[in-house]
Amino acid sequence: MIQQTSVRPALGRPGLVLAVIVTAQLMLMLDVTVMNVALPRIRTDLGFTPAGLSWVMNAYTLVFGGLLLLGGRAGDLFGRRRVFLAGVAVFTAASLLGALADSAELLVLARVLQGLGAAAAGPNTLALVTTTFTEPSARLRALAVFSGVASAGFAIGLIVGGLLTEWFSWRAVLLINIPFGLAVLALAPRLIPEPARHPARLDLPGALTATAGTSALVYGFIQAAERGWDGPTVLWLVAGGLLLTAFLVLEARTRQPLMPLRLFTDRARAAGYLNFFFGPMAMMSTFFFLTQFLQEVTGLGALGTGFAFLPMAVALFTFSRLVPRWLPVYGPRPLAVAGTALMVIGLGWLTQLTPDSGYFGSLLVPMLLLGIGGGLAFSPLNVVIMSTVPPADAGAAGGVLQTMQQVGAAVGLAVLVTVAGSAARSATGLEALVDGMTTAFTVATLFALLTVAVALTFPQRRAGR
The missing domain is CATH 1.10.287 (Helix Hairpins)
Known part of the structure; x- marks a missing residue:
């Protein structure tokens, strides 16, 4: 059992501790989308089929999401900092393997190993935030920063991917993880204390x-x-x-289950988990399909495509940072309802795309709406879910949260790729590509409507009360 004094070093440098944890989380979240911009070049270089190309994304998100619960429970049993560091080490090594891949199979294998490392590190980043920042207002601010960076990481990944793919190659998208991973491995043992362990078994x-x-x-x-x-x-x-x-x-x-069903007995927490499943089902279509639309229909390069997502990323991060001010005043329900409603409007707008649609006339506004909506819809959920979890369940709760997010993204993308493929069979050329995308956006809009329905079930109470 770790002594109570083990948390004291963190209290003297909370900003630096949070920066290290958030850097690791950003690295894991970036890799969910950073490959998107590089997909057309990866397909050409390694010979993926159009549908098989989605495995570059799903090999990561599936393993990440499928083993997150095990990673959270392993942190409870073996020590959250220890499992966190082991996960970062595996993720960093797998990034190097992927960068050196000379076949489709080897790249998918590297993505599987990245997902394995992320599954060990991911739930323990959130648990370390929860157990390190114990004072309620400090925890609220730390969780809001964590949520903002994690949410914005999806869009930032597209920008970083565009820069690296355009200036270097798609392999640089994986190599960029290595210096950040090594920095976390060097700093985390010195700055982050090991929280107390809790009796657990691996399910x-x-x-x-x-x-x-x-x-x-x-x-x-x-x-x-x-x-x-x-x-x-x-x-x-x-x-x-x-x-x-x-x-x-x-x-x-x-x-001692991986997913304690008692976590779902709280109404607000259960609703938060549900929206962390439906939300990514809807939002991942934006990244996957719009990166291809921008490059293959509008003719933008990888760099231009990355910067096309910049307004969305800025909006998402900005509104994520505003949520801590608004949450104690309004509570989670109005913010979540407003955010999910904006997501519905943005995705519905994208169903009207045609082969002649341009960025400023047809994409910029709905992407801004999705950024604002995502910031309002998801940032309160981290606070609602994690702020009332007992320390013994922090690892499992963080694992369930990120599992919902990653599995929702993987299942949603698989469904939408299927829908797009079926719709595209009735046309040819760019018309087929756009028909498939707009049909996928229609289904994504239905997913987003489910997030509105769930948000309306939040209890009428203020956060923290």
Whole structure:
């Protein structure tokens, strides 16, 4: 058991401690989207099929999301700082492997290993914030900064990816992780104290069924995009559903589950988790499809595409930073409802794209709406979910939060790629590409409407009360 004095070093340098933790989290979040801008060049260089290209994204998000719960519980058992550092080390090494990949298979393997490292580091970054910043107002500010950086990281990844792809190559998108990873590995042991450990056991059957079930669902949807709804495709989807059902049964019966169902007994926390699932289902389509629209339809290069997302990133980060001021005054419900409603408007706007659409006339405003909406919709959720979690459940709660986010992104992208592929079969050339995208945005708008419905269920109470 770690002594109480182990937290004292953090209290003298809270800003520096938060900077190290946030840097690691930003690195993990960047890699969810940083590859998006480079996808056209990766497809040409390594010979991916159009549907197979989504595995560059899903290999990471699936493993990341599928093993996050195990990573959170491992932090409770072996020490959150220790597991955090091990995850950063694996992630950094896998980034080097991916940068050196000379085949599609090796790049996907590297992305799987990156997801493994991220699954160990990710939930423990959030748990370290929660256990290090124990004073309520300091914790609120730290969680808001963490949320803002994590949310903006999705859009910042597109800008960084554009810069590196245009100036160097797509391989630089992976190499950039190495200096940041090494810096975190050097500074974290000196600055971040090891929180007290809590008795726990690794729920390996739960981890296996959760990861296998989610992977089967995503694989089934991607197969549907490539082959249609044949027998094997349906079997994959059925198997995924059965495995996820088995996971829930196991979690209800296991003494120390990966996903303690008691985390969902609080109404506001349960709603927050649900929107961390539906929100990324809708938002990931923006990054995946718009990067291709900007490059293949409007003719922008990788650098121009990255900067096209800059207004969205600035809006998202700015409103994420404003949420801590507004949350104690208005509570989470008005902010979440306003944010999710703006997401619906932005995605609905994108359903009107045509092959003649330009950036300033058709994309800038809906992307701004999505940035503002994302900042308002998601930043309160971190605070609602984590501010009332007992320290013993901090690792598991952080793991569930990020699992919802990553699995929602992976499943949503797989569904939308399937929808886009089906819609594109009825046309040719750019018209086929745009038809597929607008159909995908229509389905994404429906996902966003679900986030509005969930936001309306937040209780009428103010944050922190």
